[in-house]
Amino acid sequence: MGAENISKTKVRAGIVGGAGYTGGEMLRILINHPNVELVFVHSISNAGNHVYDVHTDLFGDTDLKFAAELAYNINVLFLCVGHGDAKKFLEANPIPADIKIIDLSQDFRLSNDASGHKTRTKTFVYGLPELNKEAIKQAQNIANPGCFATCLQLGLLPLTSKGLLKGEVHITATTGSTGAGQSLSPTSHFTWRNDNLSVYKAFEHQHLNEIGQSLKQLQPGFNQPINFIPYRGDFTRGIIASMYIDCELSEAEALKLYHQYYDTHAFTHVTSHNIDLKQIVNTNKCFLQVKKHGGKLLIISIIDNLLKGASGQAVQNMNLMFGLDEKAGLRLKATAF
Template identity: 65%
Template sequence: YGLPEAKRDEIVKAAKVANPGCFATALQLALLPLAKAGKLNSEVHVTAVTGSTGAGVKPGATTHFSWRNDNLSVYKAFSHQHLAEIRQTLGQLQPGFDAEISFVPVRGDFPRGIFAMSYIDTDLSIEEAVKLYKDFYADAPFTHVSDRPIDLKQVVNTNKAVISLEKHGSKLLILSAIDNLLKGASGQAVQNFNLICGYPETTGLRLKPSAF
């Protein structure tokens, strides 16, 4: 399973890799550090907005620009197909993981990107949570934990994922953003190719975001 932030050591020895889904990438990157620390012990709530390119190339009523423009809609609430791979990876990092993941996907009024808003009850302080995330992603060349609020244009046209954290009472809010066509698809495939073939992980992926 080709999510480098979770499976790098296995990917470099693999002959075949299954590239993760775009929503699966955005959500797992938001939750992996908590799973590794055994902190996913209550229901995870996620709302994530995706661009129109997330629907693929086949035309449909809900992908046409004239319908998508100035519009929002929910689809596959609590039943999205990427939940299976998300649960599998989290369960491997945190054996016995059985918390509910309540995921509401939203069709957004923009072509590229995924912006995910996840929250969970935790006893971690914000300082502890930030350290946990920064330590987990210390060696990840494309996943960055920001000390400031994030936005989608920081990642569009790149293979980056950006994450920020906020603590509100007992709830930890994790914001994560990726480009669904790059870190959520072809960019991650190139990243996996680099790992398998022994190239530097960032080869061919040094891209500038649409806002920089």
């Protein structure tokens, strides 16, 4: 279905893996999206149950039930499944070529060339709109970026666009507990997570690969270490990341560069003022604070890991793919206080 026809009707969407955190956020956005008809939500373990039996806040918003079977009378399929499961799903369930796919796992994010990751039958474009907007508009399949990867790349892309990453990058970032997914683990139980803070996967987080891939896309010669220390936070959602590099730009020059880079991007906003997570939690926004400290440029980046870091960005990609208003369905209110 072409963009000119979509504008007259609605995009018919399906969700695979609707019981988890990202599936729940996808449901919340799509049932309120002015240009979308949600056809089915697939979940074998919850088949026949109302979606509000799992996502209890949706009681009164929809009577949709989880389905055990797939339907192919759709325009776009969102894969909200675990890492490794998207590839298995597509191998077991060949999806017709005219159905666009947006995968929220990490299975198709890494690529050896500019065309994106390829399966035997499908090519995936890396779905970071602030990097690949024009390619996304023409794409048939999208690999949605990871949450940390989104937050960190948005902090660094303006610099790589001018070849200004010339030394090591130092990053510390803290994420909420929803970043660990819905399955319980020792570090996601309330009694462990509450009033607690810990480092994990220091220097070796899996999102470093896609971050490096994107930085080299804009600055091919970049080969410096990205020193990334992730923290588990004792809050539910959101990511706050601080990045610093050696930089010869003045603060005014850096702010001008960042404003110019994001001038045509709907959800990323730049300031020199202090920022905090409550400004962006429950939105598809990224806020960037840019400050100079001596010879160091400090960039603070904040996003909601479940929205701009996952489901919100996936819907943003869908909007671009179908020629819709990029902000459609994503004008969301922050928690604020």
